[in-house]
Amino acid sequence: MKRNIVIASVTAAALLTxxxxxxxxxxxxxxxxxxxTEATTHATDASGATHASFSDAARAALKAVPGTLDSxxxxxxxxxxxxxxxxxxxxxxxxxxxxxxxxxxxxxxxDRDTDAEDAAEAKAxxxxxxxxxxxxxxxxxxxxxxxxxxxGDRTQVWEVETVKNHKERDLNVNAQSGKVTQAPSDDDGxxx
Numbered sequence: 001m002k003r004n005i006v007i008a009s010v011t012a013a014a015l016l017t018x019x020x021x022x023x024x025x026x027x028x029x030x031x032x033x034x035x036x037t038e039a040t041t042h043a044t045d046a047s048g049a050t051h052a053s054f055s056d057a058a059r060a061a062l063k064a065v066p067g068t069l070d071s072x073x074x075x076x077x078x079x080x081x082x083x084x085x086x087x088x089x090x091x092x093x094x095x096x097x098x099x100x101x102x103x104x105x106x107x108x109x110x111d112r113d114t115d116a117e118d119a120a121e122a123k124a125x126x127x128x129x130x131x132x133x134x135x136x137x138x139x140x141x142x143x144x145x146x147x148x149x150x151x152g153d154r155t156q157v158w159e160v161e162t163v164k165n166h167k168e169r170d171l172n173v174n175a176q177s178g179k180v181t182q183a184p185s186d187d188d189g190x191x192x
Contacts (some may be wrong), residue, residue, distance in 0.1 A: 052103035124152030
């Protein structure tokens with residue numbers, strides 16, 4: 001009952017401000033079922049078209065391939081999409097492409113080009129206490145989330161990109177504690 005009141009309140013507040021309310025449910029980093037309700041405002045482009053939020057895309061990707069979300073990035077190519085990488089419950093890496101306007105799955109396949117580094121990443125991802133959607137939620141107060149990617153090297157963090165007032169901001173969310181910090185600047189000009 002309390003959950004229904006919270007969902008109704010968030011929905012009403014979001015609709016009054018012109019946004020939509022999104023209930024997120026999925027599998028947490030440790031495999032436990034998680035759920036939350038968050039208010040999101042869909043992004044609009046110059047033509048006024050709406051786009052699926054990070055939460056919408058994450059939910060659709062995990063519905064297509066149950067597992068643990070490793071990364072989700074908005075791609076502004078010829079067609080704006082969300083590109084997801086998921087460590088499936090089957091232990092394989094899956095790539096899912098979603099339409100950014102509707103959140104519908106356009107393409108999905110198993111990544112057959114995996115190596116030892118991917119195995120280490122999978123182990124670190126399974127041991128993370130904070131999921132991709134939780135990392136996005138923690139970073140959302142600093143702008144619209146456009147990308148979340150797990151970095152299992154050295155210190156395990158979620159690398160989160162946000163945009164606010166047309167300025168991009170790179171953040172790190174600790175995969176164990178959930179602490180949000182400004183990402184160190186990338187002065188070498190490398191774009192990877």
